[in-house]
Amino acid sequence: MQKPVEISEFVTLTPTARVEKPRHGWRAKCLQRLIRLDLPVPKTVALPVETVRAIAAGQVFDAQALAAEFGPEMLVSVRPSPENPEWGGPGTVLNVGMNDEMHAILSNTHGSEAADALYLRFVQGYALHVARLDPDMFQQEPGPGALEAALDAYEEETDERFPQSGAQQLAEVLRSMARAWEGTTARLLRQAKGAPPDAVLGLLVQEMVLGIGPGLSGSGTMQFIDSVTGAPQITGRFRGQSQGRTAAVETLYLTQDPRGASLEEADAEVFDELRSYGAICRERLREEMQIEFTIESGKVHLIDAVRTPRSARAAVRVAVALAEDGVISREDALLRVEPRAITELLHYQVDPRAPRDVLARGIAASPGAATGKIVFSAAAAQASAARDEPCILVRRETSPEDIRGMHAAVAVLTGRGGMTSHAAVIARGLGLPCIVGAEIEIQSRERQFRGPRGRIFREGDIVTLDGTNGEILVGAAEMLAPALDDGFRTLLQWADLVRDIGIRANADTPDDARTALMFEADGIGLCRTEHMFFDEDRLTVMREMIFADSPEDRRAALERLLPMQRADFLTLFELMKGQPVCIRLFDPPLHEFLPHDREGMRELAEALDRPLSEVTRRVAALSEFNPMLGMRGVRLGVTVPEIYDMQARAIFEATVEAARRGAEVVPEIMIPLVSASREVEIVKTRVDAVAAAVRNETKSDFTYRLGVMVETPRAALRAGEIAEHAAFLSFGTNDLTQMTYGLSRDDAGRFMSTYVNQQVYSEDPFHILDVEGVGELLLIGAGRGRSARPDVTISVCGEHGGNPESIAFCRAAGFDYVSCSPFRVPVARLAAAHYALLAPRRGSGA
Numbered sequence: 133m134q135k136p137v138e139i140s141e142f143v144t145l146t147p148t149a150r151v152e153k154p155r156h157g158w159r160a161k162c163l164q165r166l167i168r169l170d171l172p173v174p175k176t177v178a179l180p181v182e183t184v185r186a187i188a189a190g191q192v193f194d195a196q197a198l199a200a201e202f203g204p205e206m207l208v209s210v211r212p213s214p215e216n217p218e219w220g221g222p223g224t225v226l227n228v229g230m231n232d233e234m235h236a237i238l239s240n241t242h243g244s245e246a247a248d249a250l251y252l253r254f255v256q257g258y259a260l261h262v263a264r265l266d267p268d269m270f271q272q273e274p275g276p277g278a279l280e281a282a283l284d285a286y287e288e289e290t291d292e293r294f295p296q297s298g299a300q301q302l303a304e305v306l307r308s309m310a311r312a313w314e315g316t317t318a319r320l321l322r323q324a325k326g327a328p329p330d331a332v333l334g335l336l337v338q339e340m341v342l343g344i345g346p347g348l349s350g351s352g353t354m355q356f357i358d359s360v361t362g363a364p365q366i367t368g369r370f371r372g373q374s375q376g377r378t379a380a381v382e383t384l385y386l387t388q389d390p391r392g393a394s395l396e397e398a399d400a401e402v403f404d405e406l407r408s409y410g411a412i413c414r415e416r417l418r419e420e421m422q423i424e425f426t427i428e429s430g431k432v433h434l435i436d437a438v439r440t441p442r443s444a445r446a447a448v449r450v451a452v453a454l455a456e457d458g459v460i461s462r463e464d465a466l467l468r469v470e471p472r473a474i475t476e477l478l479h480y481q482v483d484p485r486a487p488r489d490v491l492a493r494g495i496a497a498s499p500g501a502a503t504g505k506i507v508f509s510a511a512a513a514q515a516s517a518a519r520d521e522p523c524i525l526v527r528r529e530t531s532p533e534d535i536r537g538m539h540a541a542v543a544v545l546t547g548r549g550g551m552t553s554h555a556a557v558i559a560r561g562l563g564l565p566c567i568v569g570a571e572i573e574i575q576s577r578e579r580q581f582r583g584p585r586g587r588i589f590r591e592g593d594i595v596t597l598d599g600t601n602g603e604i605l606v607g608a609a610e611m612l613a614p615a616l617d618d619g620f621r622t623l624l625q626w627a628d629l630v631r632d633i634g635i636r637a638n639a640d641t642p643d644d645a646r647t648a649l650m651f652e653a654d655g656i657g658l659c660r661t662e663h664m665f666f667d668e669d670r671l672t673v674m675r676e677m678i679f680a681d682s683p684e685d686r687r688a689a690l691e692r693l694l695p696m697q698r699a700d701f702l703t704l705f706e707l708m709k710g711q712p713v714c715i716r717l718f719d720p721p722l723h724e725f726l727p728h729d730r731e732g733m734r735e736l737a738e739a740l741d742r743p744l745s746e747v748t749r750r751v752a753a754l755s756e757f758n759p760m761l762g763m764r765g766v767r768l769g770v771t772v773p774e775i776y777d778m779q780a781r782a783i784f785e786a787t788v789e790a791a792r793r794g795a796e797v798v799p800e801i802m803i804p805l806v807s808a809s810r811e812v813e814i815v816k817t818r819v820d821a822v823a824a825a826v827r828n829e830t831k832s833d834f835t836y837r838l839g840v841m842v843e844t845p846r847a848a849l850r851a852g853e854i855a856e857h858a859a860f861l862s863f864g865t866n867d868l869t870q871m872t873y874g875l876s877r878d879d880a881g882r883f884m885s886t887y888v889n890q891q892v893y894s895e896d897p898f899h900i901l902d903v904e905g906v907g908e909l910l911l912i913g914a915g916r917g918r919s920a921r922p923d924v925t926i927s928v929c930g931e932h933g934g935n936p937e938s939i940a941f942c943r944a945a946g947f948d949y950v951s952c953s954p955f956r957v958p959v960a961r962l963a964a965a966h967y968a969l970l971a972p973r974r975g976s977g978a
Contacts, residue, residue, distance in 0.1 A: 139183055139186050139187075139191055139192070139193055139194065140193065140194035140197045140198070141179070141180060141182075141183050142177050142178060142179045142180075142183065142198055142201075142337075143156070143177065143178050143180070144175070144176070144177050144178075144201060145160065145163055145164045145167055145173075145175075145176045145177070145178060146164075146167065147164070147167055147168045149164065151164045151178060153215055154181075154215055155180045155181055155182075155334070156178045156179075156180055156181070156213060156334045157178075157181070157212075157213025157214050157215055157333065157334030157336075158213065158214065158215060158216060158217050159211060159212070159213035159217070159334075159336055159436065160176075160178040160213045160334055160336055162417075162436075162437055162438070163176055163336070163436070163437075165416075165417055166413075166434055166437055169412055169413075169416050171409055171412065171434050172431075172432060172433050172434055173433070173434050173435075174338055174339040174340070174341055174433055174435065175201075175202065175338070175339040176336055176337070176338040176339070177198065177201055177336070177337045177338075178213065178334060178335075178336055179306070179334060179335040179336070179337070180334055181332035181333060181334050184306075184310045184313070184332070184333050184334060184335050185310070185314075185332060185333075187306055187307050187310040188307070188310035188311050188313065188314045193303055193306060193307075195299040195300070195302045195303035195306070196299045198299075198302060198337060199229070199298050199299040199302055201337075202229075202337075202339055205229075205234065205237065206228075206229040206298045206302075207227060207228070207229040207230060207234060207339070207340040207342075208228050208229055208302070208337050208338060208339055208340055209224055209225065209226045209227070209228065209337075209338050209340055210224065210225045210228055210302070210305050210306060210309060210335060210336070210337055210338075211224045211335070211336045211338060211436070212224070212309065212313070212333060212334075212335060212336075213333070213334040213335060213336050214313075214322075214327075214331060214332070214333050214334070215331065215332070215334075216326075216327065216331075217438060217439070218325050218326065218327075219322040219325055219326075219327040219331055220318075220321065220322055220325065221309075221313060221322075221333060222261075222308075222309040222312040222313060222318075223261070225257055225258075225261065225262075225305050225309070226253065226254065226257070226340065227250050227251075227253060227254035227257075227340060228254070228298070228301050228302055228305050228337075229298035229301060229302070229340075230250060230251050230254040230255075230301075231294075231295075231296040231297075231298065231301075232296060233296070234251075234298075235247050235248075235250075235251045238250065238342075242342070242344050242345060245274075246344050246373075248274065248278070248279045249274045250342065250344075251279055252272065252274055252278055252279045252282055255270070255279070255282045255283060255286060255294060256270045256272070256282060258286075258294075258301070258304075258305070259282070259285075259286050259289075261308055261312075262304050262305055262308040263286070263289075263290060265285075265286070265289050265290070266289070269285045269289060270282055270285060270286075302337070306335060309333075309335060310333065310335070313333040338435070341426040341428055341433040341435065342426075342428060343373055343426040343427060343428055344373045344428070345428050345429040346429055347429045347430045348372065348398055348399045348402060348427055348429070348430050349372065349373050349427055349428050349429055349430075350370055350371050350372035350373045350384075350426070350427055351370070351371060351373075351424075351425065351426040351427070351435075352368055352369050352370035352371060352386070352395070352424075352425060352427075353368040353369060353422055353423065353424050353425070354366060354367075354368040354386060354406055354407075354410065354422070354423050354425065355367055355368055355410075355420070355421075355422035355423075355440045356407075356410045356411075356414070356420060356421075356440070357420050357440055357442070357446065357449075357450060358446065359440065359441050359442050359443065359446055360442075360443050360445070360446060360483075360484065360485070360612070361443075361445060361446055361449065361615075362442060362443075362445060362446030362447070362448070362449030362450045362453075362619075363449070366386050366387050366407070367386065368386050368422070369383060369386070370383070370384045370385075370386060370395045371383050371384075372384055372398075384398060386403070387403075399430065402427060402430060402432060405432050406423070406425060406432060409423055409425075409432075409434060410423060413437055414454075414459065415459055417437075418454065418459050418460050418464075419439055419440075419454075420439070420440045420442075420450050420454075421437045421438065421439060421440060422437065422438050422439070422440045422441070423436070423437045424436040424437070424438075443476065443484065444469075444470070444473035444474055444475075444476040444477060445476060445477050445612075445615040447468065447469050447470075447473065448469055448474065448477060448615070448619050448620055448623055449617075449619045451464075451465040451466075451468045451469050451623065452465060452619040452622050452623050453619070455626075456622075462626045462629075463630065463969055465623065465626065466623065466626055466627055466630070466962065466965050466966065466969065467966060467969060467970075469623060469962065471936045471959045471960075471962040471963035471966060472936065472959060474620070474958055474959060474962060475499040475500075475600070475955070475956075475958075475959060476499070476600065476615075477614060477615040477616065477620055477958075478499070478500070478563070478614055478616065478955055478958065479499055479500025479501065479563065479565065479599075479600075479614055479955070480500055480501050480502060480611045480612065480613060480614060481500065481501050481598075481600060481611065481612045482501045482596065482598045482600075482601075482605070482609045482610070482611060482612075483609070483610040483611060483612050485610075486609055486610035488603070488605055488609065489605055489606040489607065490603050490604070490605060490606075491583045491587060491589070491595065491604045491605060491606050492570055492571045492572050492583045492584055492603075492604045493567075493570070493571055493602050493603055493604070494545070494567040494568060494569050494570030494571060494572075494602050494604070495549075495550060495551065495556075495567065495568045495569045495570075495602055495881060496567060496598075496599055496600060496601055496602035497549070497550075497551055497553070497555065497556035497559060497560070497566040497567060497568045497599065498544075498556060498559040498560045498563075498564055498565055498566035498599050498955075499565065499599050499600040499955075500543075500563070500564070500565040500599050500600060501543075501565055501596060501597060501598045501599060501600065501609065501611060502522065502524065502542040502543040502564070502565045502596070502597055502599075503522065503542075503594065503595070503596040503597075503607075503608040503609060503611070504516075504521070504522035504523045504524040504541070504542045504543065504594070504595075505521060505522070505523045505524070505591070505592050505593065505594055506523070506524050506526050506545075506581075506589060506590075506591055506592070506593055506594075506595055507523045507524070507525055507526065507537075507541070507591055508525075508526050508527070508574075508576050508579045508591055509537065509576075510525070510533065510534045510535075510536050510537025510538070510540070511537070512537075512591070513525045513536075513537035513538075513540040513541045514536060514537060514540045516540065516541075517540035517541075522542045523540070523541050523542065524541060524542060524543045524544070524545055524595060524597055525537050525538060525540075525541035525543070525544050525545070526545045526546075526574060526581060527544075527545075527546050527547075527555070527574070527576075528546060528547050528548055528574050528576070529546050529547070529548040529549050529553065529554065529555065529568075529878065530544065530546060530553075530554050530555040530558070531554060531724070532554070532662075532663075532666060532720065532724045532725075533666075533724075533727075534555075535558065535663065535666050536666060536667070536668075538555075538558055538559065538562060538564065539562065541564065542564065542565075543559075543564055543565040543566065543597040543599065544558075544559045544564055544565075544566045544567075544597075545566070545567050545568075545570055545572075545597055545604065546566075546567070546568045546569070546570065547569070547570055547572055547573070547574045547581075548568070548569060548878070548879075548881065548882070549568035549569055549878055549881050550568065550569060550877060550878070550880050550881025550884055550896065550898055550899075551568075551881075551896060551898050551899040551931075552866050552869075552877040552898035552899070552931055553568050553877060553878045553881065554878060555568050556568050557866070557931060557953075559599075560931070560934075560953040560955060560956065561638060561639075561640065561644060561953045561954065561955075562644075563647065563953075563954065563955045564599075565597045565598070565599030565600075566597075566599050567597055567598075567599055567602055567603075567604065568881065569881045569882075570604065571583075571584050572584075572604070578590075579591040583604075594607055594608055595607070596608060596609040616650075620958075623962070624651075624652065624958055624961050624962065626965070627961045627962050627964070627965035628652070628961060628965075630965045630968045630969055631961060631964035631965045631967075631968050632943070632964070632968050633939065633942065633943045633947065633948070633949060633950065633964050633968075634654045634655075634927075634948055634949025634950070635653055635654055635949065635950060635951075635952075635957055635960045635961050635964060636648075636653050636654050636655045636656060636657030636658075636712070636714075636927075636929075636949050636950070636951040636952075637651070637653035637655075637656055637657065637951060637952065637953070637954045637957050638656070638657060638658040638659075638660070638929065638933075638951050638952060638953055638954070639656045639658075639659055639704070639954060640659055640660045640661075640663040640664070641663065641664070642700075642703045642704065642707060644954055645703075645704050645707045645708060646707065647954035647955065648954045648957065649707065649708070650954075651954060651955070651957040651958050651961075652957070652961070653711075653954065653957045654711065654712075654949065655708065655711040655712035655713060655714075656704070656708060656711070656712065656713045656714055656951075657712075657714050657862065657927060657929045657933070657949060657950070657951020657952075658714060658716055658802070658862070658929040658951050659704065659713060659714065659715045659716060660716055660719065661697070661700075661715060661716060661717065661718055661779060662718055662719055662720050662724075664696070664697065664700050665693070665725065666725075669696075670693060670696055671725065672739055673689055673692045673693050674689075674693065674725050675725060675726065675736060675739070675740065676689045676740060677689035677690055677693070677775075678722050678725060678726065678750075678754070679740055679742065679747075679750060683774055686772065686774045686775075687774050687777075687778075690774055690775065690777075690778040691778075693778060694778050694781060694782055697778065697779060697782035698781075698782040698785050698786045698789075699786075700782075700786075701713075701715065701782055701783050701786035701787075701799075702786040702789055702790055705786055705787065705790035705795050705797045705799070706790055706793065706795045708795075708797070709795055710795060710796055710797055712798070712800060713797060713799055713800065714800035714801075714802055714839070714860075714862065714929075714951075715779075715783060715799060715800065715801055715802065716802045716804050716841060717766075717769060717775075717776050717779055717780075717801065717802065717803055717804060717815075718768060718769070718775050718776065718779060718804075719764055719765050719804040719805065720764055721754075721756060721760075721762055721763055721764040721768075722754055722763070722768070723751070723754040723755050723756065726750075726751050726754065727751070728751070733747050733748055733751060760867075760870070760876075761871075764804075764805060765803075765804040765805025765806075766803050766804060766805050766806050766811045766812075766815060767805065767811075769803065769811075769814075769815050770811060770814055770815070773818055776815060776818065776819070777818060777822055780801065780818070780819045780822040780823070781822050781825075781826060783799050783801060783836070784799075784822065784823055784826040784827075784834065784836070785826055785830070786799075787799050787834045787836070788826065788830045788832045788834060791832070791834065798834075798835050798836060798837060799836045799837070800836070800837045800838075800839060800859075800860065801819060801836060801837070801838050801839070802838075802839050802840065802841050802860075802862060803815050803838070803839070803840050803841065804841045804843065804864070805841070805843055805844065805867070806840045806841065806842070806844070806847050806854060807844045807846040807847050807850075808846070808850070809850060809853040809854045809856070809857060812840060812854055812857040812858060813857055816838055816857055819838060823836065837859040837860060838857075838858060838859060839858045839859050839860035839861060839862060839925070840854055840858045840860075840861055840862070841862050841863075841864045841929070842854075842861050842862065842863045842864065842868065842913055843863070843864035843865075843866070843867035843868045843871070843930075844867070844868070844871055845868070845871055845872055845909055847913070848863075848868070848909040848910065848912055848913035849909070849912060849913070849916075850916075851912070851913035851914070851916040851917040851920075852916035852917060852919055852920040853920070854917070855916070855917035855918075855920045855921040855924045856920055856921060858921075858924065859924065859925065860924060860925035860926070860927065861913065861914070861917045861924055861925070861926055861927075862926075862927045862928070862929045862951070863910055863913065863926075863927070863928045863929070863930065864929055864930050865901060865906060865910075865928055865929075865930030865931070865932040865933070865938075866898070866930040866931055866932075867930075868906055868909065868910075868930070869897050869898055869901075869902065869906050869930075869932075870898075872902075872905055872906050872909060873897060873902075873905075875897075875898075877898050880896075880898060884896045884898075898931075899935075900932075900935060900937055900938070901932040901935065901937065901938040901941060903937075903941050907941055910928070910941075910942075910945065911945055914926045914945060914946070914947065925948050925949075926945075926946070926947045926948055927942075927947055927948055927949045927950060927951060928942050928947060928950045928951065929950075929951040931952065931953065933950035933951050933952035933956075933960065934950075934952030934953060934956030934957075934959055934960050936959070936960075936963035936966070936967075938950065939960055939963045939964050939967065940963075940967050943964065943967050943968075944971075
């Protein structure tokens, strides 16, 4: 058997000591910085990660040499120091070195009660965490006889007297903490927090400051901002102690408070000293820090300092404030805020300090939180909104017929679907909190749903939907309002100064466009015109067009829709004030505009004055086995060209009128679901003809750009041919992912978590762009398109456009812009700035 190797490597923290975060951990590096700032830090010794690992492996450690660093009356604490504070670690052990001799000394200097309490605390901690004894044996409360009982229990359980050697105690504590770090449970916990499998631990041994004695004594923490809002505010705690007392004589507020005594009143000089240390840390460490301190007879000691924990809204406020004060640069401020985190600022959120009664969970499909009465139909949602009663629309899954109900609701909950299901996409566009694929059983006929533990909720019951965390909460939860304040806007304005890829918004309505403007999008990258036809007055006309028996009759019905479409586009053009507006021509299959139940068909027959049997036959004739791959998109434009003719005329007439009103615009017209260049030629010929007719009729000139939405694999592969007829190629990654994988985005949520858990897919491809498969099609399409037409504009307009990872891919590939839901625009702007700062050289193109 190999003889253990004795090790004794450690370093005392001084301003000039060689301390490295990867080798000694974040806490060691932070304490050294405090020492360099000449702040009152007790003597501290750091053990490097290789020493800690050797101790865990059983090698002999020269604890005597380490103990000697602290003198014959050693009394120290041992603290963990991993490379990243988020990784956690074993708990701090206090009062190492406490024994009978030290107890006698402290009894003389601080009184027997205080000495007993300190010794008892150490014996209990040592018994539990080092000797691993039964906790029930060491539950003694401080008081007469408690210390003796604990020492007797230790000796009874181990057949040994409690160790009296400080060096032995220190060696055992170090070994216990080192082995705890290497344990399976600890490893899994820190890996869940993002730590690598081989994460290592450093340990610190620090001279104890007891916080007891005559005068003001005690310990506490102090931070200088509110963790939720980021506003300047001193908060924390202080537990005062004095000689002869075994416990805190009182817990003081830090600042003056009408509820009780405060540290500020007890000793204003000490309070100001602590506040000055916070200011020094902020300026010199370039961060808002929370300090841990001990006061002994009026003298302050800094035990530790950590980055103040904060919410996303606090992170934005702090980063902007530090930059405006000249503490950090604007670029540093941008990089300190995680792009995805700022979605918390855009919506109401459940207050993290509030209690939560979680009813069920699901997929967090659209962020934000809302409270309302549950309803189970679009009609009920509209009725509730008419009464000014907030409601949450609950459906097994939503369809286009539910859009009016979604507009009326404050949140949407479905039992099926994934991140790109109908409910998820529409909710994100509307800025509604949404949970899909929830673990509930929806019983629509009974107007109720059943939760996982059999809890039943009926129509009218109040719940809160937390779309940020995917939780359904019972009752009304306390909320935080959106934080679209000056700090938020300032940070994004700085982002715009450095980002080098455009960020547009997907906007289907004037309200969407206003939201896009509020979030300072670079224009509209996708306007889905079909959503404009679901209003009640338009839906009837649309159905008349569908039931028309000839092209002439279809044109007659569409003539009634023309002024409505023209008004829609005119409003968008005026709102956007010359910014680009990309309008996608009609895309969905016609059956989506027809009722599917008997009652709806009967009402339609009455509205159209047609026999019910005829309506039933026509609905059946228009139904398709796989409508998403059937008569939709450009296929309607080729086979029922009157629809696209009407839309083109509405766009051009709105363009002329907008120009007359001073809102010059170059509209972009996008053809959906193209798979062959001939489709583009056919549609382009008709659109050009409509443009010529409008020019002649209005005696006005205008220009427009015609492009293609690339959402089929064949369109990506034949992008060179298609680009010859298109000014732009915009990749619709939702459908492109669906067709590349052969997956229904509405149904994939049923099994996607299993696939991700078993690493079939690294991520849900409808949530994070699949750069290996779908991404390769994007690169091929962009490359072939630009080879045929170097000036062609390349973009992404699917929901992936709002994901930071997708933005990185598109930017590296040389795409011109991405387009996403309006409420994802701020995330995209900040993410684009991050990548521009982290990778200043733009990719050479696809």
